[in-house]
Amino acid sequence: MHISEGILTTPVWLAGYAGTAVLAAVTMRKLDMEEVPKISVITAVFFIASLIKVPLGPASIHLILNGLVGVVLGWRAFAAIMLGIILQAIIFGHGGITVIGINSLMLGGGALIAYMVWQQRHRFSFKKRELVFGALAGAAGTISSGLVLAGALITTGEEFYAIAATVLAAHVPIMLIEAAVVGSSAAFLYKTKPDILAGRRQTVKEG
Amino acid sequence: MALDIDRYHSVDSVVNRWDPRTKIAALGILIFSIALVKTLPMALVGFAVAVLLIRLTALPWHFIFHGLSFVLIFLVPFFFIMPLSYPGESAFEILGLGFAWEGLRLATLIFIKAISIVLVTYAIFGSSRFDISMLALQHLRCPKVVVQMLLFTYRYTFVFLDEMRRMHTSMQARGFIARANMKTMTILGHFVGTLLIRSFERTDRVFKAMLSKGYQGELHSMVEFHSHGIDYAKAVVVVVFSLALVVGDFSGQWPQAVQGWY
Numbered sequence: 001m002h003i004s005e006g007i008l009t010t011p012v013w014l015a016g017y018a019g020t021a022v023l024a025a026v027t028m029r030k031l032d033m034e035e036v037p038k039i040s041v042i043t044a045v046f047f048i049a050s051l052i053k054v055p056l057g058p059a060s061i062h063l064i065l066n067g068l069v070g071v072v073l074g075w076r077a078f079a080a081i082m083l084g085i086i087l088q089a090i091i092f093g094h095g096g097i098t099v100i101g102i103n104s105l106m107l108g109g110g111a112l113i114a115y116m117v118w119q120q121r122h123r124f125s126f127k128k129r130e131l132v133f134g135a136l137a138g139a140a141g142t143i144s145s146g147l148v149l150a151g152a153l154i155t156t157g158e159e160f161y162a163i164a165a166t167v168l169a170a171h172v173p174i175m176l177i178e179a180a181v182v183g184s185s186a187a188f189l190y191k192t193k194p195d196i197l198a199g200r201r202q203t204v205k206e207g
Numbered sequence: 208m209a210l211d212i213d214r215y216h217s218v219d220s221v222v223n224r225w226d227p228r229t230k231i232a233a234l235g236i237l238i239f240s241i242a243l244v245k246t247l248p249m250a251l252v253g254f255a256v257a258v259l260l261i262r263l264t265a266l267p268w269h270f271i272f273h274g275l276s277f278v279l280i281f282l283v284p285f286f287f288i289m290p291l292s293y294p295g296e297s298a299f300e301i302l303g304l305g306f307a308w309e310g311l312r313l314a315t316l317i318f319i320k321a322i323s324i325v326l327v328t329y330a331i332f333g334s335s336r337f338d339i340s341m342l343a344l345q346h347l348r349c350p351k352v353v354v355q356m357l358l359f360t361y362r363y364t365f366v367f368l369d370e371m372r373r374m375h376t377s378m379q380a381r382g383f384i385a386r387a388n389m390k391t392m393t394i395l396g397h398f399v400g401t402l403l404i405r406s407f408e409r410t411d412r413v414f415k416a417m418l419s420k421g422y423q424g425e426l427h428s429m430v431e432f433h434s435h436g437i438d439y440a441k442a443v444v445v446v447v448f449s450l451a452l453v454v455g456d457f458s459g460q461w462p463q464a465v466q467g468w469y
Contacts, residue, residue, distance in 0.1 A: 040359035162292030184396025
């Protein structure tokens with residue numbers, strides 16, 4: 001899911017760069033040396049996981065997994081996704097150089113929202129909590145990215161309204177698949193290696 | 208999947224011999240000037256230059272076409288959607304939808320600009336080793352930490368891709384077939400989770416090895432950059448051309464694409 005080169009008007013993609021610069025600066029504050037390899041790993045996994053195809057009727061779609069990046073990295077997710085987008089632009093010409101800003105804002109912003117949703121799990125306590133909130137985070141990540149994408153197309157011009165509507169509609173099945181995959185992934189990680197997940201609460205039991 | 212963009216960096220050409228720092232700076236300006244173009248004739252001039260540039264790099268065509276095929280998938284639908292959904296007067300009707308020439312013109316403009324920019328990107332990053340390009344970026348004031356993460360990620364991508372292929376093979380050996388059902392989604396979720404854990408533990412070991420060899424948050428390189436007169440001359444030619452492209456576009460000689468709030 002990318003905005004391609006050449007579509008957006010100059011003010012829109014410049015605004016994308018500005019927004020990305022601000023979010024990157026805020027979310028990468030006080031970056032520890034030890035976090036650098038961790039962020040790179042998740043970026044690489046995010047990058048190659050987008051090559052996984054999921055069958056959907058006669059067609060197949062690619063996983064996006066920006067929600068999962070949010071669930072694993074927390075606020076640092078934005079940096080990871082921005083790096084992934086830069087690499088994709090350089091290596092595949094996927095997206096493109098001028099749209100690095102708006103694409104990072106779209107997918108990275110979605111990851112941050114996914115993390116916010118994921119954190120709400122602390123308010124509840126039930127058996128399949130990680131599965132449910134992982135799924136919600138996956139859905140939130142996808143749908144907020146879809147909304148940013150549609151918004152960018154709409155602000156570009158009236159002639160893009162039809163495309164924006166098509167794009168939003170296409171996001172509904174993607175959202176369901178992402179929810180299922182991210183939910184099951186989050187539950188799996190919680191069971192097997194919980195310290196990889198972001199936003200845990202440290203509870204020290206007395207005695 | 209062509210992940211190694213720098214596969215042909217050792218080919219000898221005018222672009223490959225260019226100092227990576229001045230190359231990235233000058234061709235970066237060219238990319239942004241192509242992105243600013245709003246008229247078809249100027250976009251075509253930009254396209255011609257992009258093709259000339261990619262010819263100069265001596266990258267084989269099959270390599271370039273393979274890269275372009277990803278972009279084409281995204282762009283071809285525009286030729287169908289834009290003319291039919293363009294607001295305003297339509298020339299004739301197809302299946303009850305108005306066909307507007309203006310929409311087709313906009314789709315063509317988008318198409319030409321996108322292809323040109325991807326070609327220039329290939330000329331930049333296809334003509335020198337990836338790590339050298341990244342170091343050059345660092346010399347151009349790109350934050351150190353970003354450059355390092357890009358280098359790590361690039362390296363890990365190949366390692367994890369192999370890991371993913373191995374895992375996929377073992378899944379198939381046990382009879383896994385991807386279907387559009389909940390079970391497949393659950394298995395894929397576990398697959399991604401396992402991939403994450405394995406990758407994570409592996410890089411943890413790598414990181415410890417790096418620490419024990421004295422890593423302190425900085426990568427040292429033996430690469431030295433030298434810019435000579437010829438490097439600057441190439442940069443000047445490209446920058447002057449980029450400016451000419453933008454000026455020609457604003458001169459009002461040709462009708463501009465009407466887009467939103469211009």
